[in-house]
Amino acid sequence: MINDITAFQGFMRACKAPGQACSSASLQAVFSLPGDKLSWRFPExxxxxxxxxxxxxxxRIVAxxxxxxxxxxxxxxxxxxxFLPFLTLDQRRELSRQMLVAGIALLETLDAEGISLDLSFNVDPDFMEDQDCVPCFLGVLGSTTVSPQRITLELLESGDFLQGDIAVLRLQALRDTGAQIALDDIGSAYSSLLRLKNLPIQKIKLDQELVRDLDREPKIMAFLQSMKFLADGLGATLIVEGVETLTILDAVAQLHQDLVQGYAISRPMPSDAFLVFVRDYVCPLVGSKPGSLLGAYAAHVLRRPLMHSLQHDHDTVALTKFLENCPLLEYLRNHPSPVSAPVLDAYAALLRGARDLPHVPLHQQITEAELQLQAILYDAIRAARHDVLGG
Known part of the structure; x- marks a missing residue:
């Protein structure tokens, strides 16, 4: 781990004429710590x-x-x-180009074996200010059999490019090639949410730091669900990063989220290892019903908007039936544990009140039961995570 930024030496400013590929010689640099305890060369x-x-x-794996x-x-x-903070703009541009080239080579190898995947790679928005960014992108694809429709450019949040009017023009020009545009790390900054309303974005990648803590902070579930609604409303595809465990995968699946990325599927790996991985891949067992307490709670959270709608309509009969069929209660009945009894008792009392006093609105009773349920479940989910981690 590198901690001392000021210790890095040997930076070289890259020189590139607009529209031309950066030469290796103009970008070469050596980064090192005092005493050469740790060093590396760019781009070698x-x-x-x-x-x-x-x-x-x-x-299945789709991208x-x-x-x-x-x-x-x-x-x-x-x-x-x-290493990224120490690279010049043109070095970062070359880094993106190398990832695109390497990714295309991987796709062509897989295509030859009848395995078709899409590719995404990170792009620093700052160098998209260059008016030749679209011809350069198409130039890399020109000698390949991979179409732009299979490529997603993931925009990293850096600089001021995304805040300017030119961003809309550049991104629309890239979309016109058939390429997909994604905004990365949504949820890590309020500014990124504001940009969504103006930019021609087709995909949204949720910040992995939020998702990987899902089994430690279950309340994040509501945020994840809201982001799914937001993406659907914008006509964009949500990709959830940070799905590090099968329990989190179960929860994300119960929220009806499709595309996921994280250690529960695989860690990043070199191309040769990836080729072996994708050929022999066996998909995780994700059922239509929850397979964990976290997944059961996610299924419950997914149903909340309908529950609130029934509350608003004062439809006590429909609401009572809705509560009786709660997937969380079904999971707790089928998987007895110390947490089952108090949660089931809370809902039993709620349903008794609904039957005994059908003319009385259930809003206050449901709110109290939900608060009680959350307090019990949050502790139980954290405890389950602690047990899995062997603490």
Whole structure:
């Protein structure tokens, strides 16, 4: 891990005429710590790693993301935040180009075996200010059999490009080629949400830092569901990153989310390892019914809008029937545990009140029962996570 930014030396400013590919010589640089304890060269030590994107609905890998890594002199593989902040704009541009080229080579190999996947790769928005960014993109694809429709450019939030009017023009021009545009790490900053209303975005990637804590902070479930509604309303596809465990995968599937990415499917890996992985891949067992307490709670959260609608309409009969068929209660009945009794008792009392006093609105009773349920379930879900992690 690199901690001392000021210790890096040997930066070189890249020179590139608009519309021309960057030459390796103009971008070469050596980054090192004092005493050469850890160093690497750009672009020679750049690696392309690949992580699959899984479709819950189709039960298969449907796409792959090309991710930049760097192998240091120690042999350690560095993560993006350990090297990206120290690259010049043109070096970052070259990094994106290398990921696109490596990703296309992987797709062509898979195509030859009858395995068709789409590709996504990260793009720094700042260099899209270049008016030749679209010809450059098409130029890379020109000598391949891969169509632009199979490529997604994931925009990283950096600089001011996405806040300017030129962003809409550039992104629309890229969309006109057939390529897909995704905004990455949604939820990590309020500004990114504001941009959604103006930019021609087709995909939204939810920040993995939110999702990977789902079994530690179940209240995030409501945010995830809201983002799904937002994406649907914008006509965009939501991709949920940070699905690190099968329990989180179960919960995300119960929210009717399709595209997921994370360690529950696979960690990023070199191209040769990915080829072996995708050929032999066996999909996770994700059932139509919850397979975990977190998944059961997710199924319950998914039904909340309808429950609130029935409350608003004061339809006590329909609401009572709706509560009786709750997937969370069914899971607790079929999987007895210390948490089952108090939750089932709370709902039993709620249903008794509905039958005994059908003319009385259930709003207050349901609100109280929900608060009681949340307090019990949050503790139980965290405890289950603790047990899985062996704490």
């Amino acid at each position: 030590d750049v690696l392309a790693y690949f992580q699959p994107i899984y479709s819950v609905y189709q039960e 792959v993301e090309a991710l930049a890594r760097v192998r240091a002199s120690s042999g350690e593989v560095l993560q993006p935040m350990q």
